Amino acid sequence: MGPFIKFDKEKTAPFLIPFAAGALAYRALRELNTDVLDYDMYRHMFRWLPPWAVFARYCLSIFDRELLLLALVLVLLRKEIGRKTVVFLSYVMIVAVYWKHPYEAIVSINRYYKTNMNEFQWAIHLPWAPHHPVYPLMILRTVNFCLEDLLIGVITIMFFSSPVVKKYFR
Secondary structure (H helix, E strand, O other): OOOOOOOOHHHHHHHHHHHHHHHHHHHHHHHHHHHHOOHHHHHHHOOOOOHHHHHHHHHHHHHHHHHHHHHHHHHHOOOHHHHHHHHHHHHHHHHOHHHHOOHHHHHHHHHHHOOOHHHHHHOEEEOOEEEEEEOHHHHHHHHHHHHHHHHHHHHHHHHHHOHHHHOOOO
């Protein structure tokens, strides 16, 4: 017997489905509560875009999270359309990861909340762009957000696409 506990996939899958749905629902609700519902903050975060584009992006952001929550309810009811929608939204999240978390928006949001202002002291002024400083800590934060979405997307696709989990949906 090895040091790891062996799981029977057939017996574990029905218990992991609600857990996975709950974790994804928590993340969607947290993002709705913190990022999306404050339109003034959202407008400031994407201030380089025209107003119609900011509004369209805002509506798409809310729609995406609400669609995910609806799909997760269907997953809890073991409906195949819910599972396929969650997998599809995970693919969209992976493909549009930098569109969702652009570097400029991360810098804007930190300025909006006036948090971590000491991070702005670490600016690098490049000779070919003297009026556009680069903030290394903001780059790390952008990479962190992108990697988080990529990791969650891949894990979600792998879990909900596995044959063991698929058989529990109708």
